[in-house]
Amino acid sequence: xxxxxxxxxxxxxxxxxxxxxxxxxxxxxxxxxxxxxxxxxxxxxxxxxxxxxxxxxxxxxxxxxxxxxxxxxxxxxxxxxxxxxxxxxxxxxxxxxxxxxxxxxxxxxxxxxxxxxxxxxxxxxxxxxxxxxxxxxxxxxxxxxxxxxxxxxxxxxxxxxxxxxxxxxxxxxxxxxxxxxxxxxxxxxxxxxxxxxxxxxxxxxxxxxxxxxxxxxxxxxxxxxxxxxxxxxxxxxxxxxxxxxxxxx
Amino acid sequence: xxxxxxxxxxxxxxxxxxxxxxxxxxxxxxxxxxxxxxxxxxxxxxxxxxxxxxxxxxxxxxxxxxxxxxxxxxxxxxxxxxxxxxxxxxxxxxxxxxxxxxxxxxxxxxxxxxxxxxxxxxxxxxxxxxxxxxxxxxxxxxxxxxxxxxxxxxxxxxxxxxxxxxxxxxxxxxxxxxxxxxxxxxxxxxxxxxxxxxxxxxxxxxxxxxxxxxxxxxxxxxxxxxxxxxxxxxxxxxxxxxxxxxxxxxxxxxxxxxxxxxxxxxxxxxxxxxxxxxxxxxxxxxxxxxxxxxxxxxxxxxxxxxxxxxxxxxxxxxxxxxxxxxxxxxxxxxxxxxxxxxxxxxxxxxxxxxxxxxxxxxxxxxxxxxxxxxxxxxxxxxxxxxxxxxxxxxxxxxxxxxx
Numbered sequence: 184x185x186x187x188x189x190x191x192x193x194x195x196x197x198x199x200x201x202x203x204x205x206x207x208x209x210x211x212x213x214x215x216x217x218x219x220x221x222x223x224x225x226x227x228x229x230x231x232x233x234x235x236x237x238x239x240x241x242x243x244x245x246x247x248x249x250x251x252x253x254x255x256x257x258x259x260x261x262x263x264x265x266x267x268x269x270x271x272x273x274x275x276x277x278x279x280x281x282x283x284x285x286x287x288x289x290x291x292x293x294x295x296x297x298x299x300x301x302x303x304x305x306x307x308x309x310x311x312x313x314x315x316x317x318x319x320x321x322x323x324x325x326x327x328x329x330x331x332x333x334x335x336x337x338x339x340x341x342x343x344x345x346x347x348x349x350x351x352x353x354x355x356x357x358x359x360x361x362x363x364x365x366x367x368x369x370x371x372x373x374x375x376x377x378x379x380x381x382x383x384x385x386x387x388x389x390x391x392x393x394x395x396x397x398x399x400x401x402x403x404x405x406x407x408x409x410x411x412x413x414x415x416x417x418x419x420x421x422x423x424x425x426x427x428x429x430x431x432x
Numbered sequence: 433x434x435x436x437x438x439x440x441x442x443x444x445x446x447x448x449x450x451x452x453x454x455x456x457x458x459x460x461x462x463x464x465x466x467x468x469x470x471x472x473x474x475x476x477x478x479x480x481x482x483x484x485x486x487x488x489x490x491x492x493x494x495x496x497x498x499x500x501x502x503x504x505x506x507x508x509x510x511x512x513x514x515x516x517x518x519x520x521x522x523x524x525x526x527x528x529x530x531x532x533x534x535x536x537x538x539x540x541x542x543x544x545x546x547x548x549x550x551x552x553x554x555x556x557x558x559x560x561x562x563x564x565x566x567x568x569x570x571x572x573x574x575x576x577x578x579x580x581x582x583x584x585x586x587x588x589x590x591x592x593x594x595x596x597x598x599x600x601x602x603x604x605x606x607x608x609x610x611x612x613x614x615x616x617x618x619x620x621x622x623x624x625x626x627x628x629x630x631x632x633x634x635x636x637x638x639x640x641x642x643x644x645x646x647x648x649x650x651x652x653x654x655x656x657x658x659x660x661x662x663x664x665x666x667x668x669x670x671x672x673x674x675x676x677x678x679x680x681x682x683x684x685x686x687x688x689x690x691x692x693x694x695x696x697x698x699x700x701x702x703x704x705x706x707x708x709x710x711x712x713x714x715x716x717x718x719x720x721x722x723x724x725x726x727x728x729x730x731x732x733x734x735x736x737x738x739x740x741x742x743x744x745x746x747x748x749x750x751x752x753x754x755x756x757x758x759x760x761x762x763x764x765x766x767x768x769x770x771x772x773x774x775x776x777x778x779x780x781x782x783x784x785x786x787x788x789x790x791x792x793x794x795x796x797x798x799x800x801x802x803x804x805x806x807x808x809x810x811x812x813x814x815x816x817x818x819x820x821x822x823x824x825x826x827x828x829x830x831x832x833x834x835x
Contacts, residue, residue: 268479272780279774307561308554325554328543330483337619342480346472359472360543
């Protein structure tokens with residue numbers, strides 16, 4: 184089974200409808216101010232055509248006392264959580280306790296890389312955007328720091344940079360007054376590493392609770408795993424078609 | 433009955449005193465902006481859970497009050513209540529100045545206010561925020577044209593009617609856009625409701641009328657001009673109706689939420705166990721901003737009780753701030769429900785009520801926005817013929833007031 188994706192065809196997607204309707208209304212209402220781009224599209228050069236990168240997380244294999252994925256992400260991207268409410272958190276460990284049974288569980292939560300990302304819908308400048316391969320990113324050059332994406336994200340996946348940052352990683356530029364979040368180690372994917380820092384760290388611990396891959400490639404390990412074992416999306420009721428799936432919650 | 437005469441405000445120590453006071457607040461807000469710009473939002477009380485704080489409460493109050501202030505003139509030009517005509521110019525000026533004050537706070541609280549121009553040329557049409565940029569800037573243009581048709585000589589009445597109708601429709605669109613900033617947030621239990629748009633429109637009617645009456649009372653009293661008691665009473669009664677309309681939407685919103693099991697936890701928190709938010713809701717929003725003003729405004733002797741009108745308008749404004757604090761901050765304080773059926777905990781405030789203690793500098797920025805709005809309105813009244821000099825009961829057509 185392949186994760187269903189939308190084919191471009193006769194059907195018009197909700198976003199297309201909004202965008203085209205909006206464009207038409209603007210041309211009508213304010214023909215002088217249409218010298219502007221129509222949303223952000225990442226250059227898709229050098230990417231695997233048709234790919235949809237995703238993660239599969241097995242909560243059953245994720246020990247509560249392990250946070251190797253969080254540390255690896257922090258090291259890879261140069262953010263630091265010192266426990267303050269203003270500190271960034273690209274990925275976090277969440278402990279769950281089922282109310283009815285008392286069963287406890289643990290799993291990492293990060294940007295879910297939605298196919299229909301609310302953060303992209305609400306961003307006024309198009310700084311929040313989704314690449315052709317499904318990775319949701321923030322363009323740090325066009326983010327004005329309005330934080331509307333943080334209001335809109337159902338997963339608290341985004342952080343606002345509250346102070347000057349130093350010692351930045353070359354591959355993960357950050358900036359005071361802008362919003363940031365998990366970028367699925369886009370620099371690693373683009374250079375062909377075929378994995379992310381969190382998945383590497385998880386595998387190094389031997390827990391193997393996280394898997395990275397192309398959800399659209401039926402031969403890939405992740406697509407086979409998703410096709411074989413039951414997995415769920417968080418907030419499936421919202422119909423966002425997430426790039427991150429969970430097992431054994 | 434004399435012809436209504438509009439005059440610039442005279443230069444008196446009181447007029448310039450009020451201006452100087454406003455300028456001082458604006459300057460203080462400017463200093464705060466530089467301070468936050470230098471250090472980052474770390475010096476405010478906002479954090480990664482409460483991302484919109486006190487500045488947004490002030491900004492959104494001013495923005496919706498702006499569209500509401502315009503109603504005072506729409507009632508005259510669109511709905512033909514000629515008694516409102518003499519105050520239409522002030523209503524238009526106030527609509528623009530309140531909007532500028534609100535937008536200033538909103539923009540200066542951005543993480544990167546220096547990049548505002550970015551929002552002008554990289555544009556996302558699916559964002560209601562982006563649409564609001566067009567709606568807000570368009571509003572100023574439309575109201576400016578409307579004001580021109582009110583003030584210029586020999587303007588075709590049809591032009592005035594057309595401009596006023598466009599401005600009225602535009603203001604409804606604008607407040608729909610502002611309410612939808614929240615109404616279209618599917619992620620959060622407190623929002624995600626189409627009622628936000630009409631509720632914000634009702635709030636704008638109420639807050640805008642209250643702000644208009646406060647400015648009118650202040651201006652006429654420091655310049656020794658007359659605010660027709662007949663007109664004041666009529667506006668007071670209308671304000672009472674608007675306050676009731678806001679309460680109606682609030683009741684429907686909460687009752688609908690209570691009916692939905694998935695929103696039950698949020699409702700029992702905000703209405704019963706939410707600490708400061710519950711107190712602000714019942715005491716600030718409902719009692720001070722709703723019930724007490726209605727008792728005052730529908731008082732049988734309201735026509736001779738100028739103090740009641742002043743007090744009621746002040747309470748409506750205070751209640752409005754309380755309401756927006758409950759909506760904006762309270763809505764974010766309640767945890768996001770990502771795992772139904774589970775208790776959750778994490779190092780990133782999952783499953784707990786998010787904490788927020790506003791810093792005083794956030795209030796300085798907010799009051800700076802109010803001061804900026806009043807300063808612009810004051811300068812407009814000082815240099816343009818906005819405020820009537822002889823708005824006595826005798827000069828307000830009683831036959832038009834009686835209906």
